[in-house]
Amino acid sequence: MPFGNSHNKLKMNYTAEQEYPDLSQHNNHMAKVLTSEMYANLRDKETPSGFTLDDVIQTGVDNPGHPFIMTVGCVAGDEETYEVFKDLLDPVIEDRHGGYKPTDKHKTDLNPENLQGGDDLDPNYVLSSRVRTGRSIRGFCLPPHCSRGERRAIENLSVEALSSLEGELKGKYYALKNMTEEEQQQLIDDHFLFDKPVSPLLLASGMARDWPDARGIWHNDDKTFLVWVNEEDHLRVISMQKGGNMREVFTRFCTGLTTIEGLFKEKSHEFMWNEHLGFVLTCPSNLGTGLRAGVHVKLPNLSKNEKFGEVLKKLRLQKRGTGGVDTAAVGGVFDISNADRLGFSEVELVQMVVDGVGLLVEMEKRLEGGQSIDDLMPEQK
Amino acid sequence: MASSFARILSSKRNVGILSLVGAGSLTVGFLLNREQHVSAGAQVRRVYPPSAEYPDLRKHNNCMASHLTPAVYAKLCDKATPNGYTLDQAIQTGVDNPGHPFIKTVGMVAGDEETYEVFADLFDPVIMERHNGYDPRKMKHPTDLDASKIRSGLFDEKYVLSSRVRTGRSIRGLSLPPACTRAERREVERVVINALGGLQGDLAGKYYSLTQMTEEEQQQLIDDHFLFDKPVSPLLTCAGMARDWPDARGIWHNNEKTFLVWVNEEDHTRVISMEKGGNMKRVFERFCRGLQEVERLIQEKGWEFMWNERLGYVLTCPSNLGTGLRAGVHITLPRLSKDPRFPKILDNLRLQKRGTGGVDTAAVGSTFDISNLDRLGQSEVQLVQTVIDGVNYLIECEKRLEKGQDIKIPAAIKHN
Numbered sequence: 027m028p029f030g031n032s033h034n035k036l037k038m039n040y041t042a043e044q045e046y047p048d049l050s051q052h053n054n055h056m057a058k059v060l061t062s063e064m065y066a067n068l069r070d071k072e073t074p075s076g077f078t079l080d081d082v083i084q085t086g087v088d089n090p091g092h093p094f095i096m097t098v099g100c101v102a103g104d105e106e107t108y109e110v111f112k113d114l115l116d117p118v119i120e121d122r123h124g125g126y127k128p129t130d131k132h133k134t135d136l137n138p139e140n141l142q143g144g145d146d147l148d149p150n151y152v153l154s155s156r157v158r159t160g161r162s163i164r165g166f167c168l169p170p171h172c173s174r175g176e177r178r179a180i181e182n183l184s185v186e187a188l189s190s191l192e193g194e195l196k197g198k199y200y201a202l203k204n205m206t207e208e209e210q211q212q213l214i215d216d217h218f219l220f221d222k223p224v225s226p227l228l229l230a231s232g233m234a235r236d237w238p239d240a241r242g243i244w245h246n247d248d249k250t251f252l253v254w255v256n257e258e259d260h261l262r263v264i265s266m267q268k269g270g271n272m273r274e275v276f277t278r279f280c281t282g283l284t285t286i287e288g289l290f291k292e293k294s295h296e297f298m299w300n301e302h303l304g305f306v307l308t309c310p311s312n313l314g315t316g317l318r319a320g321v322h323v324k325l326p327n328l329s330k331n332e333k334f335g336e337v338l339k340k341l342r343l344q345k346r347g348t349g350g351v352d353t354a355a356v357g358g359v360f361d362i363s364n365a366d367r368l369g370f371s372e373v374e375l376v377q378m379v380v381d382g383v384g385l386l387v388e389m390e391k392r393l394e395g396g397q398s399i400d401d402l403m404p405e406q407k
Numbered sequence: 408m409a410s411s412f413a414r415i416l417s418s419k420r421n422v423g424i425l426s427l428v429g430a431g432s433l434t435v436g437f438l439l440n441r442e443q444h445v446s447a448g449a450q451v452r453r454v455y456p457p458s459a460e461y462p463d464l465r466k467h468n469n470c471m472a473s474h475l476t477p478a479v480y481a482k483l484c485d486k487a488t489p490n491g492y493t494l495d496q497a498i499q500t501g502v503d504n505p506g507h508p509f510i511k512t513v514g515m516v517a518g519d520e521e522t523y524e525v526f527a528d529l530f531d532p533v534i535m536e537r538h539n540g541y542d543p544r545k546m547k548h549p550t551d552l553d554a555s556k557i558r559s560g561l562f563d564e565k566y567v568l569s570s571r572v573r574t575g576r577s578i579r580g581l582s583l584p585p586a587c588t589r590a591e592r593r594e595v596e597r598v599v600i601n602a603l604g605g606l607q608g609d610l611a612g613k614y615y616s617l618t619q620m621t622e623e624e625q626q627q628l629i630d631d632h633f634l635f636d637k638p639v640s641p642l643l644t645c646a647g648m649a650r651d652w653p654d655a656r657g658i659w660h661n662n663e664k665t666f667l668v669w670v671n672e673e674d675h676t677r678v679i680s681m682e683k684g685g686n687m688k689r690v691f692e693r694f695c696r697g698l699q700e701v702e703r704l705i706q707e708k709g710w711e712f713m714w715n716e717r718l719g720y721v722l723t724c725p726s727n728l729g730t731g732l733r734a735g736v737h738i739t740l741p742r743l744s745k746d747p748r749f750p751k752i753l754d755n756l757r758l759q760k761r762g763t764g765g766v767d768t769a770a771v772g773s774t775f776d777i778s779n780l781d782r783l784g785q786s787e788v789q790l791v792q793t794v795i796d797g798v799n800y801l802i803e804c805e806k807r808l809e810k811g812q813d814i815k816i817p818a819a820i821k822h823n
Binding site for chain 1: 455456459460461462463466490491495499502503582588589590591593594618644645649650651652654
């Protein structure tokens with residue numbers, strides 16, 4: 027899976043030139059890197075589970091690009107994809123992750139004690155705080171490639187681990203195909219429910235196959251810790267709460283993740299991780315920490331200021347609408363989060379968000395009072 | 408390049424059906440090759456028993472779900488066609504699309520000609536259900552493209568606004584749209600437009616590649632209602648047919664705009680003959696002549712259409728086997744369409760109604776698309792005659808209702 031590639035051997039009856047995709051209209055990371063020579067060199071390779079070059083690039087071939095966003099255009103079907111196809115993926119990673127080299131090492135730091143401050147972002151401006159990441163279970167194929175049997179095994183393992191969580195983290199699993207109408211409505215009201223992907227970027231990679239089989243949502247009773255099972259990654263882990271106490275959110279995030287990791291290890295499973303790429307996920311854009319720490323913050327004045335974009339860039343932050351990626355801001359409320367994923371540790375990224383948002387709020391207050399923000403302009407981080 | 412391709416092709420033809428017996432061993436060989444790529448420390452992919460892989464079809468209502476029992480799944484799940492197409496690939500669209508509340512969809516597709524053989528244990532009962540009892544194990548499908556046999560076929564143009572006949576054809580030796588590689592798809596395009604380039608007289612025309620058409624050409628094709636777009640229906644996209652869009656897709660039509668060929672949309676080719684008004688006889692005559700001419704032209708280069716005695720013309724969707732033919736009219740029936748007996752009349756005449764936008768659209772005003780229900784088990788001539796006789800009957804009903812006379816439900820036509 028996906029289609030047309032279980033017969034990679036058949037393709038070898040044709041020349042590389044006959045098979046090479048037409049990327050002349052394309053603008054994504056894959057298209058920038060995949061020359062016909064590279065295609066010729068990689069096309070007869072497969073990972074041990076049978077994932078091929080065409081599987082990796084199908085989403086990028088089918089989706090030429092976004093006028094404003096440079097999409098990645100390739101996905102991994104298993105952990106080995108990043109090895110077998112490194113000639114393609116290393117330059118894509120380098121381009122996407124600010125010059126990260128094939129020889130660089132990535133630091134993992136999930137100790138919340140190393141975070142400074144972060145518990146006092148002004149709740150008059152910062153409406154909510156959230157940290158998310160993803161995790162993949164070593165030895166299983168990733169969503170573009172997994173069979174139904176594998177996906178169900180991932181669900182079983184995950185639900186088993188999550189059901190052992192205690193205290194603040196104790197919660198319940200809702201399988202997408204078994205939930206009642208009431209449960210579904212509650213999850214929608216809580217803004218927890220994820221739906222079948224509609225983005226062609228995801229569909230073209232085969233991630234939505236067999237929906238909703240083996241997909242589900244787990245959350246703790248407090249509704250502050252949430253795990254998505256078998257959506258775009260094996261697991262997406264989210265810690266969130268209203269207000270500006272990012273420190274508390276991050277602490278719960280780290281505790282939850284390390285506890286879950288420990289529970290998996292008890293069953294002899296581990297997360298996909300290595301020194302070079304950090305945590306391995308489906309999309310190359312989520313390598314490293316896979317971490318997006320963000321806030322919903324009111325910046326009606328700052329967002330209209332001509333320096334807004336520049337400030338965000340210097341702070342290594344990005345803005346989105348409050349519906350997430352690809353949405354527009356509503357009522358001057360923005361989703362502000364870290365732009366980086368790889369090459370910085372979790373603590374470092376959350377620190378950037380905490381410090382950066384603090385500065386943005388200060389700037390907003392200045393502009394509210396009709397004052398200048400020139401002296402507050404930050405250096406490039 | 409072409410000659411080496413032809414050599415591969417002829418060896419594949421010999422290998423084709425005969426290798427069915429060895430399909431299981433081919434798969435085993437394939438798996439053994441995979442394991443040679445395992446690097447030190449990497450885990451080999453887990454393999455699950457069929458019971459762990461069997462799809463959850465409890466909420467499903469399509470032909471595939473009706474016939475794919477756990478036993479059939481277990482029997483077929485580790486088989487593959489000589490090209491490597493698997494059961495899971497064939498059924499993916501039916502797993503992903505539980506069903507339509509009103510229409511029972513087929514829920515599976517073929518990736519190549521051999522799919523229908525290797526997975527016959529599933530495809531045969533589905534074909535039987537979909538094609539009203541046609542048993543591919545016992546029956547033969549008649550092909551008849553002799554348009555001179557048609558009787559009548561000039562409709563009253565007060566009622567019939569346009570007439571159209573369509574079918575599909577697949578090029579033997581090349582994988583079908585769900586499974587084809589980019590090179591195969593490009594080869595289909597090359598073979599087909601080469602043949603179409605040889606058409607002459609009223610059939611002479613031009614090809615418009617989707618990747619290269621100009622803005623003006625695109626607008627003209629839209630205005631002519633010829634342009635097809637990237638499929639959006641999940642029934643099609645889940646089967647993998649839209650991969651690499653718009654590479655190697657295009658539209659060919661004759662200068663008179665009465666004969667049209669779609670390349671690499673849902674099938675290798677879709678062939679359409681149409682014109683305004685009610686001259687179905689002429690539409691069908693051009694249809695047959697065009698098809699036979701294209702077949703002759705591809706045969707000159709050593710190619711042929713996928714066809715066999717059991718299934719007739721082989722196409723991607725089992726619903727289009729046999730003739731793959733839909734002959735229909737756009738017809739206004741303001742009184743008859745409001746009569747409660749209308750559905751039954753259509754049913755007995757072996758006709759179906761659709762809106763004028765095609766399948767899944769609603770009728771506008773009282774103008775309907777009326778066409779044959781059947782595809783397999785009856786020849787092209789028989790089906791077109793059925794449409795002609797049926798539409799004439801509908802027009803008679805409409806005329807009678809206009810005069811305040813009563814109408815009768817006709818006797819049910821015998822079918823498979």
